[in-house]
Amino acid sequence: MQSMAAEAILALVSNVICIDKKNLLFCLIFFFLSKQYLYCQIHKEREGEQIDRELVRNVIDVFVENGMGTLKKYEEDFERLMLQDTASYYSSKASRWIQEESCLDYTLKAYL
Numbered sequence: 001m002q003s004m005a006a007e008a009i010l011a012l013v014s015n016v017i018c019i020d021k022k023n024l025l026f027c028l029i030f031f032f033l034s035k036q037y038l039y040c041q042i043h044k045e046r047e048g049e050q051i052d053r054e055l056v057r058n059v060i061d062v063f064v065e066n067g068m069g070t071l072k073k074y075e076e077d078f079e080r081l082m083l084q085d086t087a088s089y090y091s092s093k094a095s096r097w098i099q100e101e102s103c104l105d106y107t108l109k110a111y112l
Contacts, residue, residue, distance in 0.1 A: 031066075034059050035078055039085060046089060 038059055041051045060074065067073030097106045 031063075031077060034062065035081070038078065039082070042082065042085075043089070 038056060041056050045051045060078070063074035063078050064071060066077075071079075094110060097109050101109065
């Protein structure tokens, strides 16, 4: 069952493409909240929690649609920061594993 916030985001995702300047403030807020939602969901999944992958996919599709079918907006507005966050997350995770795990356990976690 989706939360009300997830349902609201899904409703917005299916109806918003930001090309009109009078909607600029709404679009900026929407994309900021969308990115925060995506980062949160990705973090939850990394930690083993179940997430609504279809909703995540729909939110990501908005970035592609806003780029008029190209990946440029997705790459500029989401992917670059997500990759930085991913590198930071796994660097931190690896540092903890080195401190907490045996050499064999660390190697297994690092390569799996």
